[in-house]
Amino acid sequence: MSKSVSIAVIGAGKWGQALQFALSFTLTCKITSRHIKPIENFVSLEEALKCEYLIFALPAQVVRGWLEAHFTFSGQKILVAAKGIEQGSGSFLNEIFAHYVPEDHLSFLSGPSFASEVMKGLPTAVVINSSNETLSKEFAAFFPSFIKTYTSKDVIGAEVCGAYKNVLAIASGICDGLKLGNNARASLIARGLVEMRRFGKYFGAHDETFLGLSGAGDLFLTASSTLSRNYRVGLFLAEGKKLETILEELGEVAEGVFTSAAIFELSTKHTIYTPIAHEIALILKGKEPRISVKDLLSD
Numbered sequence: 001m002s003k004s005v006s007i008a009v010i011g012a013g014k015w016g017q018a019l020q021f022a023l024s025f026t027l028t029c030k031i032t033s034r035h036i037k038p039i040e041n042f043v044s045l046e047e048a049l050k051c052e053y054l055i056f057a058l059p060a061q062v063v064r065g066w067l068e069a070h071f072t073f074s075g076q077k078i079l080v081a082a083k084g085i086e087q088g089s090g091s092f093l094n095e096i097f098a099h100y101v102p103e104d105h106l107s108f109l110s111g112p113s114f115a116s117e118v119m120k121g122l123p124t125a126v127v128i129n130s131s132n133e134t135l136s137k138e139f140a141a142f143f144p145s146f147i148k149t150y151t152s153k154d155v156i157g158a159e160v161c162g163a164y165k166n167v168l169a170i171a172s173g174i175c176d177g178l179k180l181g182n183n184a185r186a187s188l189i190a191r192g193l194v195e196m197r198r199f200g201k202y203f204g205a206h207d208e209t210f211l212g213l214s215g216a217g218d219l220f221l222t223a224s225s226t227l228s229r230n231y232r233v234g235l236f237l238a239e240g241k242k243l244e245t246i247l248e249e250l251g252e253v254a255e256g257v258f259t260s261a262a263i264f265e266l267s268t269k270h271t272i273y274t275p276i277a278h279e280i281a282l283i284l285k286g287k288e289p290r291i292s293v294k295d296l297l298s299d
């Protein structure tokens, strides 16, 4: 891979830094963020925005405001690495980016990928999703050999899976925090997969996406490991901790908190049956987790 490819990661949180680390095996990858960080190839935002390829690793909830404040399209090719649905508007990230970037310059990253494991060079497999297959293949070629890349055209499927699994990971954390057992967690994850497929199908997602890396792959990972911030939010909620305290102590983004509200709004608006996400949204507003479990079992 030519070291002359100009590429930058926007956002130097956990995921942005892990992606820069991974891509640095094949090319010189710059990184920028709102606060200067002592990272090799850290550049100003102005310099990053001049790159031909940009990877967005900002939390989903800040993407719209960030684009409005900082971004002017000048031919950049973009890979969106965030996983979430915007609370309030219920907008998917591809809808938000579409206001600023032509569709054929946009791609979306999905699949099982804890930043901490990528940072150790441990193997995984991810998917680059875009209506423009040439663009997907260009980004796929930038990844190092320890990350196997697949391509897909199912942008909405990948987006729904990446966002929904965070909500289901909170549910799984609650289930384990309440010590409901392995049977209960497996039941929850399986029903969660059915639920996220039902939700995704409404928006045009393809069936096979839910069975692959973006769907089952990322869901199984996130809903069964304390490495997941969303799963840990669930564990602490089950212990009776206040959401505010949990998020403060976490110090990193847990997208499922916001996405559960977005799913609640979207499924109410479009009459989609999403019982697990519904209960998570209620728990995050203060409902007692044990009552939610009872309600889910009797539903």
Ligand SMILES: NC(=O)c1ccc[n+]([C@@H]2O[C@H](COP(=O)([O-])OP(=O)(O)OC[C@H]3O[C@@H](n4cnc5c(N)ncnc54)[C@H](O)[C@@H]3O)[C@@H](O)[C@H]2O)c1
Pocket: 011, 012, 013, 014, 015, 016, 033, 034, 057, 058, 059, 060, 062, 066, 081, 082, 083, 084, 113, 114, 115, 116, 251, 252, 253, 255
């Ligand atoms: N960490 C992972 O393992 C992982 C893996 C795959 C996808 N993701 C997704 O990537 C996204 C980012 O996650 P992360 O792990 O890097 O989170 P993080 O909390 O570690 O970092 C978020 C970064 O965004 C920056 N930020 C927050 N608000 C901002 C704003 N208004 N303007 C500019 N910068 C702002 C913060 O300073 C921070 O550096 C999320 O959507 C997450 O779901 C994370």
Ligand SMILES: O=P(O)(O)OC[C@H](O)CO
Pocket: 083, 111, 112, 113, 114, 115, 166, 169, 218, 221, 222, 227, 228, 229, 230, 231, 253, 254, 255
């Ligand atoms: O730590 P989480 O819960 O944000 O999950 C991180 C990644 O999305 C896993 O693929």
